[in-house]
Amino acid sequence: MWDTFKRLPDTIARTVTQSLSGRLLLFTIAFVMLAEALLYFPSAARFYHDQLANRLAAAQIAVLALDQGDAQTLSPQLKAELLANAGVRAVALKRNNTRRLYLAESMPPVISLSIDLRDVTLVGLTLYALDSMAMGDGRVLRIIGKPRLQGGEFIEAIVDERPIREELLAYSGRIFELSLFISIVTASLVFATLYFTLVRPMQRLTQSMVSFQEKPEDAHRIIVPSQRDDEIGQSERVLATMQSEIRQALQQREHLVALGSAVAKIQHDLRNILASAQLASDRLAASNDPAVRQLAPRLMKSIDRAIALATNTLKYGRAEEAPAHRGRQPLLPLAEEAMHVALAAGDGHAIWRSEIPPDLEVDADGEQLLRMLANLGRNAVQAVEARPDGQVTISARRQGDGVAIDVSDNGSGIPEQVLKHLFEAFAGRGRVGGTGLGLAIARELARGHSGDVVMLRTGPEGTTFRVTIPDSPKTG
Ligand SMILES: Nc1ncnc2c1ncn2[C@@H]1O[C@H](COP(=O)(O)OP(=O)(O)O)[C@@H](O)[C@H]1O
Numbered sequence: 001m002w003d004t005f006k007r008l009p010d011t012i013a014r015t016v017t018q019s020l021s022g023r024l025l026l027f028t029i030a031f032v033m034l035a036e037a038l039l040y041f042p043s044a045a046r047f048y049h050d051q052l053a054n055r056l057a058a059a060q061i062a063v064l065a066l067d068q069g070d071a072q073t074l075s076p077q078l079k080a081e082l083l084a085n086a087g088v089r090a091v092a093l094k095r096n097n098t099r100r101l102y103l104a105e106s107m108p109p110v111i112s113l114s115i116d117l118r119d120v121t122l123v124g125l126t127l128y129a130l131d132s133m134a135m136g137d138g139r140v141l142r143i144i145g146k147p148r149l150q151g152g153e154f155i156e157a158i159v160d161e162r163p164i165r166e167e168l169l170a171y172s173g174r175i176f177e178l179s180l181f182i183s184i185v186t187a188s189l190v191f192a193t194l195y196f197t198l199v200r201p202m203q204r205l206t207q208s209m210v211s212f213q214e215k216p217e218d219a220h221r222i223i224v225p226s227q228r229d230d231e232i233g234q235s236e237r238v239l240a241t242m243q244s245e246i247r248q249a250l251q252q253r254e255h256l257v258a259l260g261s262a263v264a265k266i267q268h269d270l271r272n273i274l275a276s277a278q279l280a281s282d283r284l285a286a287s288n289d290p291a292v293r294q295l296a297p298r299l300m301k302s303i304d305r306a307i308a309l310a311t312n313t314l315k316y317g318r319a320e321e322a323p324a325h326r327g328r329q330p331l332l333p334l335a336e337e338a339m340h341v342a343l344a345a346g347d348g349h350a351i352w353r354s355e356i357p358p359d360l361e362v363d364a365d366g367e368q369l370l371r372m373l374a375n376l377g378r379n380a381v382q383a384v385e386a387r388p389d390g391q392v393t394i395s396a397r398r399q400g401d402g403v404a405i406d407v408s409d410n411g412s413g414i415p416e417q418v419l420k421h422l423f424e425a426f427a428g429r430g431r432v433g434g435t436g437l438g439l440a441i442a443r444e445l446a447r448g449h450s451g452d453v454v455m456l457r458t459g460p461e462g463t464t465f466r467v468t469i470p471d472s473p474k475t476g
Pocket residue numbers: 375379380383409411412413414415418422428429430431433434435436437438439440463
């Protein structure tokens with residue numbers, strides 16, 4: 001309990017300095033105080049000036065009395081009293097080319113500082129006032145000014161600074177109290193205004209984001225925008241739209257996940273069913289009936305394709321592609337192996353040609369690059385199946401900081417409706433028995449190498465795909 005109490009000032013300090021509203025309050029007070037301070041200096045200077053001018057005027061009135069025709073009869077004591085009442089210790093008045101000195105005491109005092117009111121600037125006065133407050137205690141001032149009454153060239157009054165300084169200090173104290181009061185009132189008003197127009201709505205936005213993040217599927221946590229048409233209102237509306245879009249996207253994702261696992265189950269069962277069909281067709285191949293025996297290979301091929309479809313879809317659905325383990329290696333043997341795999345998918349007509357320099361090296365995951373090339377090669381082989389002169393060419397060269405590999409064929413090109421969804425999984429398939437996964441997987445693998453797979457050209461003379469594999473960035 002006591003501990004909590006002891007930590008209270010800390011807690012308050014943290015809230016004030018770390019929350020938007022607290023900082024706002026501090027800044028407003030500080031700025032209003034600053035404005036007050038800027039106003040204070042000139043007014044202190046003016047006050048100081050008035051004090052000095054008053055002394056001069058009082059001194060002059062005293063001198064007038066002393067100058068009366070019968071003043072000679074006044075006792076020195078009375079003269080001194082007249083001056084002391086005016087708050088001056090000595091006065092000198094220059095008139096008609098004669099300078100007369102009136103003393104309140106027998107010896108003229110030692111002067112610490114002279115201030116000439118005839119040509120002092122506001123800045124000068126401000127500095128004099130500050131100087132007076134700092135070290136004016138016990139000093140003797142000589143004030144010089146223009147006489148106001150009955151002409152004369154100038155009047156000098158010698159005064160003690162202490163009472164002037166005390167007046168100035170008292171005045172400053174009053175100004176300070178007033179400023180503090182004004183700052184607090186202004187700061188509270190500014191703060192209250194900003195708090196209700198800015199801080200509170202901001203808090204509402206933040207709270208909505210936090211609570212939505214905790215449970216985005218809850219529609220009640222979507223912010224209800226206010227009617228404001230300023231930036232806050234705009235943010236609220238944008239946030240509301242964003243939140244409902246996210247909620248929808250999340251819902252859709254959930255549905256897709258559910259759908260995906262259903263498909264995976266179906267595929268899994270399908271594979272088992274196909275496996276038994278495969279067994280049965282093996283038996284058919286051994287049948288005595290030649291007509292049945294003839295059917296068997298076609299049946300086998302269909303089943304093989306169905307199994308491949310089921311297996312590939314399952315693999316793609318799991319999306320567990322390992323990150324690329326890259327290393328420099330010669331490209332040619334890899335391309336040869338890929339084409340070996342690819343040619344097996346055709347009917348044996350096609351031939352392939354390599355235009356790969358034997359010393360060309362590529363910085364890639366060998367297994368993954370093999371799959372990319374096999375997928376492109378297989379498509380090319382399938383594209384030239386109908387032609388007696390079918391030919392697939394793989395060429396490669398260094399290009400900037402990487403390697404570009406082109407797989408071309410002289411097939412009849414990619415059909416129009418397939419082109420639109422070429423690299424989309426399942427969508428871009430143009431062959432019966434295809435999955436439409438080959439290009440999607442090839443591109444995903446290439447992008448895992450910071451590279452890409454693109455279709456360079458297609459038409460009645462054939463098709464070219466390009467794989468680019470940039471070298472991995474040098475580390476260290
Ligand atoms: N070299 C090519 N020549 C003609 N068509 C092609 C070529 N490569 C791909 N295609 C077309 O693009 C489609 C998608 O290819 P792919 O993503 O590998 O899926 P799949 O081969 O399983 O159908 C193919 O079905 C085919 O119609």
